[in-house]
Every structure is written in structure tokens, then in C-alpha cells.
Amino acid sequence: MALWASVQQLKGEAMSTVQSVYGSHFPIEVRHFFAQWMEQQPWNEVDEDNSEHEQRAIGLRDMLIQLMEEKATELSTIEDMFLTRLKLQETTQQFKIMYGNHPMNLVRVVKNCLATETRMIQQTEQQSGDKQGANMHASIMQQFEFLFGKTQETENELRQSQHKQESFVIQYQESFRIEAQLNQLTKVEGPIEAKQRLQQEKEAIAAKLSGAARELLFDRVSLLQKFKENCNNLRALQSHILDDQLIFWKRQQQLAGNGAPFEASLETLQQWCEKLAELVWRNYQQLGQMNQLFTHLPIDLPPEQKDVLPFLTESIYKLLETLITSTFVIEKQPTQVLKKDSRFTATARSLIGSRLNLHMTLPQVTATIVSEEQARAILNNDKNARRLTSGNILNNKGTMEYHQASGQLSITFRNLVLKTIRRAEKKGNETVTEEKFSILFQTVLTINSDLVYDAWTLSLPVVVIVHGNQNCNAQATILWDNQFADGGRLPFQVADKVTWQQLSQALNTPFTAECSMGLSRDNLLYLASKIFNTADDYSNHLVSWTQFNREPLPGRSFTFWEWFHSIQKLTKDWLQGPWKDRLILGFINKQVAEQWLMQSRLGTFMLRFSDSELGGISISLVNEDRNQPCGRAVTHLTPFKDSDLRIRGLGDRVNDLMQLVFLYPDIPKERAFQKYCTAASENPSYDSGYVKPDLTTTIPGLSKPAPHAIYDDPSSIPCGSFQANSPAPSDMNQMTSPQPQMKQELMSPGPPSNFNLMDDASDLIEFNMLDYNSEDIAEINVNELLSLNPQGLDFPRTDL
Incomplete structure (x- = not known):
């Protein structure tokens, strides 16, 4: 019922499309009432074009009609469902009429309805996913806009508080001056009027100072609260960008190591990180300014108000540190199967770009290779571990470059070479191709010529090999690790x-x-x-x-x-075209191939990957064999390997073998492999004084099928039963060959239309060819041949 529940959430054109497949032949009310039952039935296992499946269709039809009748009876006890009950009873009678003798039609209708629903839901989810990505970006940008506004607000209030504090200090100094004058007049017993005036000024300023102090205290408490909110919002947004979005990008990068599609661009992430850097830095500076104001003019906070300024300052500093160090990433990973003494490349990049004047002091980057154990120590913040290496890499130091047009700050190591490697002790039966290393990139980043951070990042695991024959097993280690690694793991733990x-x-x-x-x-x-x-x-x-x-x-x-x-590897190097065109059946064992071919016409062949040899593709064909009870046998050619296909391609080899006529199940090989055959050169080159010979594939001892063999009817041969799981089309058994008398007509004069029965023009040409040359006719003595047995000649009498 999960499918129907999703259908009910559809809107607009998607819902209209679903509604359009329902009607009087299958009302949507039936789908609604029996949603759970319909989704639990094996409709897709019933082939409506296969008469052998009719009993299953009958069972499904009868069960649905029974459920409809039971539902109508149930509704008869509910007053509000009178019209629904009548509609259901009417539909039940219609189903008995429409599908009583045609149960397969019901299967076809239901399968179409369910398939349409599934397709509409998938399309909606895909569109929703695209919108979700756009909505997510829009949401992040809205949060940035909000935080920029809040940061500007605290900046303005901080400036106003600073002005108030400066005014307060001036007034406080004025009160000191008045106090000094008043004390002086008291000592010398000056005029009473002057004392009274100064006393009044003193009291007025004291009142102002008291009010200003309360206002300063209120501003400080208010600012602390706003900075706290800013820090919390910045922490949440930074966590979303670094812990969700950036980690997701890194995971996709890891899966791309196995060939998964990957959007490698970091531009959106850099845009977010640059904005984060600007916001965090501005808040960091504002908290520093506020700390100065607190230091210059200490004011005790209310007893219930905790001084959170030190905590906020530390929090914003940690946010800045995390942002700077976490955005030092590997944009292009080094090759994960690393051959000793071979060149490899890698690109490291800071996503802060030009913000915080990071590019004003261009960072130096160093690349070293570390073991799995060393990588674990590095992740545990062991600074000494970053000084250790497990080998020597040439050309491993460089300076990051700032590209003003793109705003990128990065370095590409183009000529890294692993010269030596130190392996750890083997663990149990672990082989060298299961041992994992990592390339460690380290740098020092200076922010606004003030703050200095050590930044580092580890590459995806690499396997070091010393010989090409280790590549296959090394690839297995990398494939398994890339696919099944869990996020947040210790290097380089993976499920067994x-x-x-x-x-x-x-x-x-x-x-x-x-x-x-x-x-x-x-x-x-x-x-x-x-x-x-x-x-x-x-x-x-x-x-x-x-x-x-x-x-x-x-x-x-x-x-x-x-x-x-x-x-x-064989398919990638030599067979991509035929594989993509589905000319290669490939993954099928020899016994099943024989069963399918024995039910096919002579000359039918298929291409399958060898079970017994590495990197081989074999041709299996059914050919005539009078020594077999069936008069036919399946032959498996020695698999073609890389070295064979390097000399002559698969299409040319198939074309060479005249015994091959139909690609399984019934595709003429000329049509299937035409574009994969090399055209013969009509004008051979004599530049070197030699003519290059053509190499041709042959099968010793196996003759080309005669025309009658090509049209032999496999259904007449008692060689086992047809396999239901064969991929042959449903009408294969209807493809009958000409009867023997038709074959005789091919050898006698007749209407031109008879020659259309020939399978190949080449057969007709071969039939009319005479096996002698014209100059040999003079050597034939026909009279001598006739005289050998004159009694056996009985010619009709001819009267002139």
C-alpha cells in the first residue's frame, strides 16, 4: 500500500497522468479499496503473452473478483456507502464480462496502472531532488543574509556603546575636575555661591554618570546576548556546511574512485566557506573590541548575569580555527594504486580563497606518505606523528598559487614520484596489496598577518605496488575500501x-x-x-x-x-562497442549456452566470457555434426584474449568465420557486426616495396554450413527441451525453415521469386560457380565416357 499512499501525494500533471490510466475498464475506486492486495501480488511474474501463465492470471482474476464481492457485502451494512456499493457491484459484473475469457487482459491493465504510478512517483521524486538541491542552496544563502544582518547590527551597537563609553569617561573626568575644584574651595573657604554652584554641577554630573552607567550595563548585557545568538547560529551553519555538505562532497569523491558520477566543482562550497570566513572573522573582531571596552571600563554585571564574554571569545576562535583547517582539502586525489618510481599528481586547495588575506602570505605545502598506523595517530592530534613518514617522495614541496580570476588558492603537484616505501609487519595472511597508506598534505596558514594555523589533510587510502601484475589485487583493496568505508572511521577500517x-x-x-x-x-x-x-x-x-x-x-x-x-579490462580495451550494443551475452556458463544454442538454427552463435580463463571471450556456435544423434553439436572456440584482439578485432574475427551466420537468437551477423569490421583495402600500399598480408581467422576441421543446414528446423530435432529462461524472443518457435521440396526448387529453374529464399547472395554465387577453367574444356573426351556403358543409355527418339 506504500505505492498507493505515495500516489495520493501526487499533484498536477503527475496525478492527471495516473488518473488517465484508470476508467471503466478498471475504475480507480477498485485500486483504492484493494491497494494493499494489488501491491502484494506478483503481477510482473505473469507474462501476458505466454499461454503457459494463463492459470496464474485466472487465479489473480478470481481472487480480485471475490474480494470485490466481499467488499460489496461489507458495504451493504453501512448506510452512507450505498452508492459506492452499487458502483462496486456493477464493476464486479463488468469484470466478469470483460475478463472472464480474457484474464491476461486484466494482468496487462493492472501492470500498466502500477507501472504508470511508479514512473510518476520516480519523476516527482527526481524533480523534488533537483528542487531540494536548489532549495538547500537558497536556504543557506538566506541564513547568510540573516547572519550578515545580525553581525552588522552588533557592529553598529558596539560602535554606539563605544561612543557612550567614551562620553561616560569624559563626563567622569569632568566630575573629577569639579570634585577637585570643590575640594580646593573648601580648603581656602571660598565664596559660598561658588561652592553651591560646583556642588550642583557635581550632583548633576553624578546623576548623568549613574544613568550612563546603567545604560552601558544594559548595552553590554544586550550585546552579550546577541553575540551568543550569533555564535550559536554561526556554529550551526558552519556545522551544516563542513560536516554535511563538505563531508558529502568528500564521500562522493571517494565513490568516484570506483567510477561513480561526481560533480567535482568546489565553487559553491568555496562561496559558502568564504562567506563563513567573513562572518566568523567579523564576529571574532567584534568580541575582541568588546573585550577591550570591558577592560578599559570594568562594570560589574548583575548577580544573575554570567559573564559569557570569555566563553564566546573562545568559541568564536575555535569556529575560526575549525573553518581554516577543515577547508584545506584535496581537490584532486592522488592515484589510489601507486606504483613505485612512477609519476603521480595531486591538487590541494584552500576553500577560504582570498578571504582573510590568506593569499597575502602564500603558504608552503609538503606531501609525505604515511602508514595506516601513522594516519590514526595524526587523526588523534599527535603532532609528532606528522613528522613521521613511511617512504620518500620526490618533488613533494611547493607553494600555493592564487588565481585572481577564479579566487582559488591551490597547488598542483605535477611530478610526485614515490622512490622508497617502508612497509609495516604483515597482519596474519594480509598481502602487500592489502596494505593501505595515505598521502599527507601539510601547510601553515596565516590569517591577516596575525593568526597562524597548522593545516593538514589525508588523502584517500593508497596501495603501493612495485610491479604491474599487482595492480589487479590492489584495485580490489581500493574498490572495497571506497565502497564500504563508514564516515568518521579510524584509518582505514572497513567491514570484512x-x-x-x-x-x-x-x-x-x-x-x-x-x-x-x-x-x-x-x-x-x-x-x-x-x-x-x-x-x-x-x-x-x-x-x-x-x-x-x-x-x-x-x-x-x-x-x-x-x-x-x-x-x-578486456571489455574496456577491446569490446566496448559490441558490449554497449548488446551483441555480447557475456555472463553465461557453458552448459546454459549449449542448451540455448541447441534450440537454435545451425550457424547460430553467441559471445560469452570464459569461465576457465582470465580475460577471454569465446564464441560458442551450433554446427552440423552427423556423428551426433541430433545431427548437430555446439562448438566452443578457444577464448580470444587481449593479445588476440590486439592483432585482429572481434568484429573482423566474427566476419572471417563463415560458419557463423546468426548472432543469438536470430540476428544476421552482417547486420550485427557491420560497423565493427575493418574495410578491406582496395589499393594496397607499395611504399615499402611490400604488400601487407591480411590475417584471417579460421576454424580447422569445421566446414561452412550448407544452405539447407542454415534453414534447418530446430523444433524437429529431439535434442532436449527449450529453456524457458532463454533470452530468445517469444516468436522464435514460429520461425520455420523451408520444407525439403522448397530446397529442391532452389536447384531447378523457376520464377525469380524463388531465389528470394536464398539466405545469402554468396550462397547463390557459390551454387552457380563451376570448378574448372575454360581452357580445360578441350581436354574432356565426352564420347569416350559415353562408350563405357552404351547399354545403359535410353534416349527418347527424335524425328526431324
Whole structure:
């Protein structure tokens, strides 16, 4: 019922679209009354075009009609539901008429309704997500506007308080002067009038000072309260930007290491951080000024009022420190599989940009490599740990540059080279490709030539290798860590077991990024069966790191990841086009491939990734074999690997093999692979004095199918049963071949239309070719041949 509850929240065009799929054939009231039941039924498991599923459709129809009848009976006891009951009874009778003999139509209608609802909800959620992002930015900007207003307000009040305090000091000094004069007159017994006048002035000034003091005290209490509110609001906004938005960006950056889409731009974050820096700094300065006013003119606060100025000053300083140090980030991560003595790059950046005069003293940045243990100590604020390294990196120091046009303050290390590495002691059966390091970037940032902060940031985990053959296993470590790392973890802890659903997403992400198209549900089911070696519902099964890339697959010398990675690399390097065009079935085992092909026409083939070898793609085809009871057999060609496809591409190899006629289930190979074939050169080059020969793929001992074999009818061959899970189209069994007499007509003169039955023009050409040259005719003695058996000749008599 969750789907229907979401539907009821739709508005506008989305709701109109949903309403449009309901009508007299299926009233929306039925959907409403039986929402929970409808959403619990396996409608998608019923194929309305498959007659074998009709009984399931009948069961669903009968159950719905029964529920409608029971509901109508229930409503008969409720007076206010009289019209609804009549409508429901009428609909029940209509359903019996419309779907009594056509239960599949009911399935089709319900599936369409549910699919439309789902689509509209997804579109609405996507639009809501886009709006949510825009609304979030607008909300943050509104908070900035509010805080800038409040900061300006405290600045104005602070200035007024300063003026009042200066006036108070002047008046206080005036009172001292009058007091001194009054004392002088008292000593010399001056005129009484003068004493009285001075006494009056003294009392008047004292009254003014008393009022001014109360006003100053009130202003101070009021300002402290406003600064407290500003600090709280700044802390909340800064936490949202740094702990939510910036951490989210870093998480997306980490997933991008596995190939996930990533919006790498930091411009919006820098805009927010710059505004934060300006606000925090202004409040920091104002609190400093207020502290000076308190120091120059101490006034005791009321007993119930706590002096929070020291606390606020410390809080705003910590906000400033956190902002400065947390916005020193790695914009472009170093490669996570780091080969010793190979060059790599990285970019570090401060999101404060030009604010606080940070660019006036350009910071120096140093990059070092640290172990997992050292990284943990650094996160625990062990300053000594930042002096330790686990290797030597060349060209690891540089000065940040300020780009005035963009306002960016950053440094790009373009020629970093890891020369040496010191590894830690092995943990149990951990291999060197499971050991993680990190690149530590450190700098000193000076704010307004006054405050100095040590800033540092750690890269994503890197695995150090010394040879290319370690790359595959290192990639496994990085993939697992990037995908399954929890936020706020200690370096570089990661779960040892994850669900298959989580792992399948981790596998699909890089495959999609590198091979132009991701893995289908069937592909993932096949991969699950391979890693678990059982047929089951795998969604909640746990996969351990050991299963993933430590223990070899059953009966193999390689792990699951090594096998999968080799396929991904082969597809990326040589098979992207055919894979994207769905010409490669790929993830299917040999036995299932044989079952499907044995139900297909001779010459049908499919492309599958090798189970037994790393990084290979094999061609499986069904061909004629008179030694088999069925007269046919499936042949599996030796897998083509990187070295083979480097010499000659897959399209050309498929084109070379005349035994290959139809790409499974029934696509002519010329149509499927035409754009992946290399055009033959009509004008060979003689520049070097040589003509380059063409390499052609052949299958020794396997002849090309004859025309009659191509049109052989697989349904007439008792070779097992058709597999229901075959991806062949539903009309495959209707594709019958010509009968034997039709084949005879192809060899006799007849209407031109008969020649349309030929499958390929090349077959017709080969049929009409004679296997001798014209100059050989003179050597043939026909009379001698006729004289060998004259009695066997019985010619009709011809009268001229």
C-alpha cells in the first residue's frame, strides 16, 4: 500500500497522468479499496503473452473478483456507502464480462496502472531532488543574509556603546575636575555661591554618570546576548556546511574512485566557506573590541548575569580555527594504486580563497606518505606523528598559487614520484596489496598577518605496488575500501563482510564507467551464482573479503575479483562497442549456452566470457555434426584474449568465420557486426616495396554450413527441451525453415521469386560457380565416357 499512499501525494500533471490510466475498464475506486492486495501480488511474474501463465492470471482474476464481492457485502451494512456499493457491484459484473475469457487482459491493465504510478512517483521524486538541491542552496544563502544582518547590527551597537563609553569617561573626568575644584574651595573657604554652584554641577554630573552607567550595563548585557545568538547560529551553519555538505562532497569523491558520477566543482562550497570566513572573522573582531571596552571600563554585571564574554571569545576562535583547517582539502586525489618510481599528481586547495588575506602570505605545502598506523595517530592530534613518514617522495614541496580570476588558492603537484616505501609487519595472511597508506598534505596558514594555523589533510587510502601484475589485487583493496568505508572511521577500517546487494552495486559502478554500459540483472545473478556457487536468492547473502579476493573460485586458480577484473579490462580495451550494443551475452556458463544454442538454427552463435580463463571471450556456435544423434553439436572456440584482439578485432574475427551466420537468437551477423569490421583495402600500399598480408581467422576441421543446414528446423530435432529462461524472443518457435521440396526448387529453374529464399547472395554465387577453367574444356573426351556403358543409355527418339 506504500505505492498507493505515495500516489495520493501526487499533484498536477503527475496525478492527471495516473488518473488517465484508470476508467471503466478498471475504475480507480477498485485500486483504492484493494491497494494493499494489488501491491502484494506478483503481477510482473505473469507474462501476458505466454499461454503457459494463463492459470496464474485466472487465479489473480478470481481472487480480485471475490474480494470485490466481499467488499460489496461489507458495504451493504453501512448506510452512507450505498452508492459506492452499487458502483462496486456493477464493476464486479463488468469484470466478469470483460475478463472472464480474457484474464491476461486484466494482468496487462493492472501492470500498466502500477507501472504508470511508479514512473510518476520516480519523476516527482527526481524533480523534488533537483528542487531540494536548489532549495538547500537558497536556504543557506538566506541564513547568510540573516547572519550578515545580525553581525552588522552588533557592529553598529558596539560602535554606539563605544561612543557612550567614551562620553561616560569624559563626563567622569569632568566630575573629577569639579570634585577637585570643590575640594580646593573648601580648603581656602571660598565664596559660598561658588561652592553651591560646583556642588550642583557635581550632583548633576553624578546623576548623568549613574544613568550612563546603567545604560552601558544594559548595552553590554544586550550585546552579550546577541553575540551568543550569533555564535550559536554561526556554529550551526558552519556545522551544516563542513560536516554535511563538505563531508558529502568528500564521500562522493571517494565513490568516484570506483567510477561513480561526481560533480567535482568546489565553487559553491568555496562561496559558502568564504562567506563563513567573513562572518566568523567579523564576529571574532567584534568580541575582541568588546573585550577591550570591558577592560578599559570594568562594570560589574548583575548577580544573575554570567559573564559569557570569555566563553564566546573562545568559541568564536575555535569556529575560526575549525573553518581554516577543515577547508584545506584535496581537490584532486592522488592515484589510489601507486606504483613505485612512477609519476603521480595531486591538487590541494584552500576553500577560504582570498578571504582573510590568506593569499597575502602564500603558504608552503609538503606531501609525505604515511602508514595506516601513522594516519590514526595524526587523526588523534599527535603532532609528532606528522613528522613521521613511511617512504620518500620526490618533488613533494611547493607553494600555493592564487588565481585572481577564479579566487582559488591551490597547488598542483605535477611530478610526485614515490622512490622508497617502508612497509609495516604483515597482519596474519594480509598481502602487500592489502596494505593501505595515505598521502599527507601539510601547510601553515596565516590569517591577516596575525593568526597562524597548522593545516593538514589525508588523502584517500593508497596501495603501493612495485610491479604491474599487482595492480589487479590492489584495485580490489581500493574498490572495497571506497565502497564500504563508514564516515568518521579510524584509518582505514572497513567491514570484512557486506551483502551481495551492496557488492553488486560496487561491481556495477566501475563496469558502467569503463565499459559504457552497466551490468543487467541477469548479469548480476550470474555473478552471484559464481561467487556463492549455489542457486538461491542472493540479495541478503553476505560476501566476505576472503570470498571476494583471497580464496580462489572452486576448481580455479584465480579469485572472483581477478576473474571479474580481467573481463572488465578486456571489455574496456577491446569490446566496448559490441558490449554497449548488446551483441555480447557475456555472463553465461557453458552448459546454459549449449542448451540455448541447441534450440537454435545451425550457424547460430553467441559471445560469452570464459569461465576457465582470465580475460577471454569465446564464441560458442551450433554446427552440423552427423556423428551426433541430433545431427548437430555446439562448438566452443578457444577464448580470444587481449593479445588476440590486439592483432585482429572481434568484429573482423566474427566476419572471417563463415560458419557463423546468426548472432543469438536470430540476428544476421552482417547486420550485427557491420560497423565493427575493418574495410578491406582496395589499393594496397607499395611504399615499402611490400604488400601487407591480411590475417584471417579460421576454424580447422569445421566446414561452412550448407544452405539447407542454415534453414534447418530446430523444433524437429529431439535434442532436449527449450529453456524457458532463454533470452530468445517469444516468436522464435514460429520461425520455420523451408520444407525439403522448397530446397529442391532452389536447384531447378523457376520464377525469380524463388531465389528470394536464398539466405545469402554468396550462397547463390557459390551454387552457380563451376570448378574448372575454360581452357580445360578441350581436354574432356565426352564420347569416350559415353562408350563405357552404351547399354545403359535410353534416349527418347527424335524425328526431324
